[in-house]
Amino acid sequence: MELTTVKIGTVSVLDAAGRIDSVTAKSLEEKLLALIKEAPPALVVDFAKVDYISSAGLRALLVAAKQSKAAKCKFALCSLKAQVREVFDISGFGTIIAIHPDRASALAAAA
Amino acid sequence: MELTTVKIGTVSVLDAAGRIDSVTAKSLEEKLLALIKEAPPALVVDFAKVDYISSAGLRALLVAAKQSKAAKCKFALCSLKAQVREVFDISGFGTIIAIHPDRASALAAAA
Amino acid sequence: MAADLVLSLKNDPAEIARLAPLVDAFCARHGLAEATAAQFNLVLDEAITNIISYAYEDAGEHEISVRISLTRGALTAELVDDGREFDPLQVTPPDLAAPLAERSVGGLGVHLMRRLMDDISYRREGARNHLVLAKRIA
Amino acid sequence: MAADLVLSLKNDPAEIARLAPLVDAFCARHGLAEATAAQFNLVLDEAITNIISYAYEDAGEHEISVRISLTRGALTAELVDDGREFDPLQVTPPDLAAPLAERSVGGLGVHLMRRLMDDISYRREGARNHLVLAKRIA
């Protein structure tokens, strides 16, 4: 897994790539919590290059989503590949985390 | 395994291709015995396209070599790939069957 | 001819990413869809991660064996471990309707296994757990 | 992670040509030379052909199981069949110095197995023959 952060206006965007599994989920969680600490108005995680996510990755995102809510930071995901999207759907994440089809719509919603 | 016969002058040449194993050796043996029956002065089996031979194939060649001797037909092989050659060497066939490096030398020796 | 993939993994989470390409190759050779291989890999990940995380009472090295086969219209994996007795079928499903604040951060692994497989069976044999995960192939 | 190839073949000579590409792929994945795979395939062919030709007293379907593994510096195959008890190590080697007329047309299969493998062991277990063929890997 690789993580790259960019600022687009005031919004923090985290580009994730590769596998998010029990080996890599902890780094994702740490990165997300560190970004939330900076108190941006919104945080978008771009999944365009993520090939794989397991429940360990879902756990990291759920922890970040809860923390974002407490910090009043809008938390959203975008650009999920079909096989990754399926894992979110089966896990009932659609009702608790905003998931956008692409980066543009995620940024529009974050504004 | 595929077999193709050509006459070069009076010499019969059998081009073999593919795998010579317990499934295909019987057809090779039948073909060789049929060719020997035609009583050519020499019979060359070209192994250029043979990828594989097992002891079932060696048995067919030995039967043909014995029959050739009885029929006074010169029997020879040519153009063996390295991994096929190794099987002949380990089986001590070099002392009982003429093996030529290429088709030209096999035909020259048959003349 | 039936061809099975038999693997022996150590209780190290890094083993799971090494297993994935072998499962992909096994599925490709049998003409199964990539999506099937991906779902199967996820379920194997969840089951093996749980064994590594929860099954052992010591910190030593353990072997987890995995046998993957394609028989009678199903892609099947049998996992055998020597950890504590544990039947994942007894785990209470998570509440997927709870709002964010009340959503538990765990319990999704077994849920994914159940949702992505068509049949899961568990048995304890001697000092070993045997978990059989099966997915029907159309 | 150790990955074994476990196959279940029927007593049909056509199975052998189906086995070969799997063995090639197994060897390639472990970085073994193509020549090693070719020699190993030949030995498997000889052993399996003999089982199919000589081991069974009936004409029914039988299963031959093959487990290929790479462990402790050796490529190993264990063949298990339910045919008559037969130890190939007891076969008298052919006379490779005999002239053509006296050369026997048989007996080369076991000879090739012995020459191409570094270690062969046989045991009878219950109603089954277990033949272990091993080739050292440099």
Ligand SMILES: Nc1ncnc2c1ncn2[C@@H]1O[C@H](COP(=O)(O)OP(=O)(O)O)[C@@H](O)[C@H]1O
């Ligand atoms: N192999 C196992 N051995 C012992 N306990 C296990 C095992 N697998 C799962 N568990 C228990 O079942 C619970 C649910 O597992 P799971 O659904 O994967 O979610 P999570 O690991 O996120 O808690 C775990 O928290 C653990 O208590």
Ligand SMILES: Nc1ncnc2c1ncn2[C@@H]1O[C@H](COP(=O)(O)OP(=O)(O)O)[C@@H](O)[C@H]1O
């Ligand atoms: N699995 C087996 N069961 C019983 N007899 C066997 C078996 N394998 C080999 N044999 C015997 O050993 C002999 C030598 O076998 P082999 O060296 O392969 O040569 P060939 O098959 O050409 O005779 C065979 O002729 C057969 O009598």
